[in-house]
Amino acid sequence: MNEETKVKQKTVMVIDDDEAILRMIARMLAESDYHCLTYSDAQAALDDLGHRAVHLVITDIIMPGMEGIEVILNLRAMLPDLPIIAISGGGRSNRDDVLHLAHQLGASRILAKPFTRGELLGAIDAQIAASRPAGT
Template sequence: MTQRILVVDDDGDVRELVCRMLEQDGYEAVPAEGGRQALERLNLIAPDLVITDVVMPEVDGFEVLLKLRHLAPRAGALVMSGGGRVAPDLYLETARRLGASAVLRKPFTRAEMLDAVHQILGPRQTPQPPMQET
């Protein structure tokens, strides 16, 4: 069964890039344009993981993280930030204290993203070919 990941970022380029990375690694990526849309989608889907930016208009990543515990308590949370009014490390430390499973500082590499996802969800299982009888 394919693991479903909700990707939340108000920056369309980042959101698209993260979704593409995840899909290339075999995950189902569900994009959300911001925190408000993420909360709406959490009521409709059951993600295994939510990846969210922190600094977003209307509903920020901290609110998504806090509401995630009620809307999808089994889902992991990966919080990413490039900073904003304060340095990204302060946002990421706050996210850890609020229960994030892992954090990523922007910009990050594909390997860093997938390592964090694998840390939360476990290593990807590659399907084994069926055994042939001899």
């Protein structure tokens, strides 16, 4: 990839404890010319955010350790204008309830798992169309 291509690519940070979901989303994004940063540890993602230019964050809600709700609250405190897409399959919780809460607490968009490639890319495109990258 040449330097011009790198500049044009939008960077999406994906946080999910499920490695299969991370690989699937990374593949979808790569096929659509997005640069994808994947993290299975939410705290590591937040720590890394200050060192990278990121256009959008996708976070799962139900995760061990730091859950997605806490990720959203931290992101809103750090970077209030950064688009966030919350995703969830629900786990032991009601999927619609946790996604509704995520939206109330600052997620720009919510997507229920399983979602289609078109739903994910449509949500990403809509959210970053007019946004600035966060970080350095």
